[in-house]
Amino acid sequence: MQEEKEYKVLIVEDENIVAMDLSRRLSRLGYQVIGMASNGKRALELVESRHPDIILMDIHIKGNKDGIEVADDINELYHIPVIFLTAYSEDSTLARARQTRPYGYLLKPFSERELHVAIQVALERHAADLQLVKRETHLKLALNAAKLGTWEMESDKTVIMGYSPCGKLAVVENWQNLHDYIVDSDQIRVQQALTELQSSPDIELDLEFEADLPEQGHRWYKLYGKSFNGGRDRHRVVGILQDITEHHQTEIRLRQAATAFRCSADGIVVLNKDKKVESINMAFSKITGLAPKQCIGKELEFLSEKYLNQDVFETLWPTLRRTGSWQGEISFHQRDNTLIHALVNIGSVPDLINGEAQYVVVVSDVTPIRDAQKKLSHIAYYDTLTGLPNRNLFMDRLEVCLSKSKREGNSFGILYLDLDHFKRVNDTLGHQMGDNLLKGIAKRLKAKLRTSDTLCRIGGDEFIVIAEAISSPRDLETLAEKILELLSHPIQLGSVNIIPGASIGICLYPQHTDDRDEMIKMADTAMYAAKSEGRKGYAIYEPRMSEHIAHYFTREQELRHALSNNELRLFYQPQYDCRSGALTGLEALIRWQHPNQGLLGAAEVIPFAESNALIIEIGNWVLNESCRQLRAWLEQKCAPRHIAVNVSARQLEDRNFVHIVNRVAKSHQVPLNMLELEVTESCLQNSEIGLYNLRRLKELGANISIDDFGTGYSCMSSLKSLPITALKIDRCFVQNVHTEPSDRAIASAIIALAKQLGLRTTAEGIETQAQALLLRQDGCDDFQGYLYSEPLPAELVTRYLKGSLSDENTSSQQIA
Numbered sequence: 001m002q003e004e005k006e007y008k009v010l011i012v013e014d015e016n017i018v019a020m021d022l023s024r025r026l027s028r029l030g031y032q033v034i035g036m037a038s039n040g041k042r043a044l045e046l047v048e049s050r051h052p053d054i055i056l057m058d059i060h061i062k063g064n065k066d067g068i069e070v071a072d073d074i075n076e077l078y079h080i081p082v083i084f085l086t087a088y089s090e091d092s093t094l095a096r097a098r099q100t101r102p103y104g105y106l107l108k109p110f111s112e113r114e115l116h117v118a119i120q121v122a123l124e125r126h127a128a129d130l131q132l133v134k135r136e137t138h139l140k141l142a143l144n145a146a147k148l149g150t151w152e153m154e155s156d157k158t159v160i161m162g163y164s165p166c167g168k169l170a171v172v173e174n175w176q177n178l179h180d181y182i183v184d185s186d187q188i189r190v191q192q193a194l195t196e197l198q199s200s201p202d203i204e205l206d207l208e209f210e211a212d213l214p215e216q217g218h219r220w221y222k223l224y225g226k227s228f229n230g231g232r233d234r235h236r237v238v239g240i241l242q243d244i245t246e247h248h249q250t251e252i253r254l255r256q257a258a259t260a261f262r263c264s265a266d267g268i269v270v271l272n273k274d275k276k277v278e279s280i281n282m283a284f285s286k287i288t289g290l291a292p293k294q295c296i297g298k299e300l301e302f303l304s305e306k307y308l309n310q311d312v313f314e315t316l317w318p319t320l321r322r323t324g325s326w327q328g329e330i331s332f333h334q335r336d337n338t339l340i341h342a343l344v345n346i347g348s349v350p351d352l353i354n355g356e357a358q359y360v361v362v363v364s365d366v367t368p369i370r371d372a373q374k375k376l377s378h379i380a381y382y383d384t385l386t387g388l389p390n391r392n393l394f395m396d397r398l399e400v401c402l403s404k405s406k407r408e409g410n411s412f413g414i415l416y417l418d419l420d421h422f423k424r425v426n427d428t429l430g431h432q433m434g435d436n437l438l439k440g441i442a443k444r445l446k447a448k449l450r451t452s453d454t455l456c457r458i459g460g461d462e463f464i465v466i467a468e469a470i471s472s473p474r475d476l477e478t479l480a481e482k483i484l485e486l487l488s489h490p491i492q493l494g495s496v497n498i499i500p501g502a503s504i505g506i507c508l509y510p511q512h513t514d515d516r517d518e519m520i521k522m523a524d525t526a527m528y529a530a531k532s533e534g535r536k537g538y539a540i541y542e543p544r545m546s547e548h549i550a551h552y553f554t555r556e557q558e559l560r561h562a563l564s565n566n567e568l569r570l571f572y573q574p575q576y577d578c579r580s581g582a583l584t585g586l587e588a589l590i591r592w593q594h595p596n597q598g599l600l601g602a603a604e605v606i607p608f609a610e611s612n613a614l615i616i617e618i619g620n621w622v623l624n625e626s627c628r629q630l631r632a633w634l635e636q637k638c639a640p641r642h643i644a645v646n647v648s649a650r651q652l653e654d655r656n657f658v659h660i661v662n663r664v665a666k667s668h669q670v671p672l673n674m675l676e677l678e679v680t681e682s683c684l685q686n687s688e689i690g691l692y693n694l695r696r697l698k699e700l701g702a703n704i705s706i707d708d709f710g711t712g713y714s715c716m717s718s719l720k721s722l723p724i725t726a727l728k729i730d731r732c733f734v735q736n737v738h739t740e741p742s743d744r745a746i747a748s749a750i751i752a753l754a755k756q757l758g759l760r761t762t763a764e765g766i767e768t769q770a771q772a773l774l775l776r777q778d779g780c781d782d783f784q785g786y787l788y789s790e791p792l793p794a795e796l797v798t799r800y801l802k803g804s805l806s807d808e809n810t811s812s813q814q815i816a
Helices: 016-028 040-050 067-077 091-098 112-146 175-179 184-199 245-263 282-288 310-323 367-381 391-408 422-429 431-448 473-486 516-532 543-564 606-610 614-635 657-667 688-699 741-757 769-778 794-801
Strands: 008-012 032-037 054-058 082-086 104-107 148-153 159-161 204-213 217-229 235-243 267-271 277-280 325-333 339-350 357-365 411-419 453-459 462-470 491-493 496-498 502-509 538-540 568-577 583-594 598-600 643-646 675-680 703-709 726-729 760-764 782-784
Touching (some): 016 112, 032 040, 040 054, 040 067, 054 067, 054 112, 082 112, 184 217, 184 235, 267 282, 282 339, 310 325, 310 339, 339 367, 391 453, 391 462, 391 516, 422 431, 431 473, 473 502, 473 538, 502 516, 516 538, 516 543, 543 606, 543 614, 568 614, 568 794, 583 614, 583 782, 606 614, 614 643, 614 657, 614 675, 614 794, 657 688, 688 703, 741 760, 741 769
Parallel strands (some): 008 032, 054 082, 082 104, 502 538, 583 643, 643 675, 675 703, 703 726, 726 760, 760 782
Antiparallel strands (some): 148 159, 204 217, 217 235, 267 357, 325 339, 339 357, 411 462, 411 502, 453 462, 491 496, 568 583, 583 598
């Protein structure tokens, strides 16, 4: 028989004699008195430390709180049943006591039996309350898990919201808040369902509807309702409201996944825990050539050890179990023997119940990519025009040859070939003829060179031969003479016979160097030496040939230093209207204030900068400095009509060139129509990016002129479509225009052509009145040259523009 529990009682009584008497009576009744307190503070301390089952509380106790207030604190903090003991029964005291929800109220004096009954009733009621709370909590947890809220409809069809998960159901606190946001297409249907529940006894309904809530957005709900017959046409309607948004979104994702499975261009396979196929999509059949009946219930053959090497096969499934995914590339043959390259991604789908996994295999056909890569690899290492190894493959083979020769102690050499006057072929016969010539030369040389020799085209009209298995430098000379003899015979290009000719530079390993890059430089240097000696010959590298190379590199480093140390300057040469004599513009010309050599001209800057990216930095500096100076003249109200700035081919090929020009002009608040960008004819040949940049700049307001016109090979038919506003007649025609009829004819033709195209002409390099007179007669628009003014520094130009500079600083000559 289970022993009856001895309940613990706390007595809160301010009269000690009464408390002692009460304690003795409780002990006789079988209760354990765990303490007595005369004030609220002591009572709370005993509750905290001794955990009573029930508290007997006198209302009038010592301290700043009475028994009712202390009971309220105990209810809030500890939920222990309290029975009030008092000699007072006035209504106000009873009203206050009721607010604390006591478990009993005994008026003094009372008998032991009354005390015992009150305590037992209180303890049983408290136990029942605890059980009720437990059940309610269990119900709330169930409702929370299912995201269910309760509701009830009253007789006037008012819907009262009851309990909601976590206090709220998607922040739905009352029906009206939700009803107002039900989508229009569902509102009538929901209202009809509620009306039917209200009017018909003993029925059940459920329906789904959508709502657009202001903060939570679009939500889906499911409404369950049941009516209970209450007699006399009165019945209750209760139900639950469930937020099923996540369920709907899951369904949508499942439909999307099913669509992706069905429509994906990648093959998708689902494997069971035994790695056997459960389902495949159409793309998988298309990639592999396998029908579903050939796969279902079987393992994927291309994931077997037969198709994967042993290392991959042994790590595949352990990797999947450890990380949940695996990726690799495989190759297999379709039934028609077509080779397929595929990227395979495998992911495991764990079963949270039994821990077993399924697997999803995604097969991406990368065969076109691999085929393209194979072609790209060929393009990366072979010249597309001639089929010869290109620079990349040449560098690889030269490295291999160096390593082999170092190992075996052998000698070898390279021959650097540059075709003579190849540009003339392109310019006169066209680029197609030039390409045909390159192919013809490659074919002829390849057919006659030794099998041990490697012929490469490294760019443009340049070829290199790696000659292995030589015994002396004479072998290289013999090979060079053989190549020159091969190139001395004409090559038929349509109806034209071309004798190409070439200059060859020779470098020998290890006599000259054992460094790969140095070998190429030395052979290149020797090739230029051969050209300087009359072309169509060869030269073996000698150290003295590198002097001009050393000068070049020294100049390049000095220029970089000059750019960073503000040694560059801009001089400006005026341009005048050939009839009125009015100043029409200035051309910005670069100078270099060298710390040791004094002021140097453009010839000591441009050729060195143009061979590398330094020309872009210097070109941008010139543009920025020109705009800065033009802004200064604008602020002094003495600005010229425009400033002409020379633009290099490398600048023009920059896709950001338009942005750079526009940004610099805006930063100095210079209108683009005050800038004239001068480009050479060669910049416009086969340069789609350059032409686009010029067209865009012209649209933005900039002026565009062709510098040194007549010295290149411009196609006259395409000149009219170029985005230009002016032509500059080169000084080589101006120089002898008054003495050479051919130069006069060319200059006259350029001026006439410009007039027909609506372009302005400027003659540069005018030094005599005779030159000016003839060009004025032919209709030239502007003059520029030492006859009128040499290039001047900015401070002198400023004085001239303001009218304070004497003629001796510019020129004593008059235009008209």
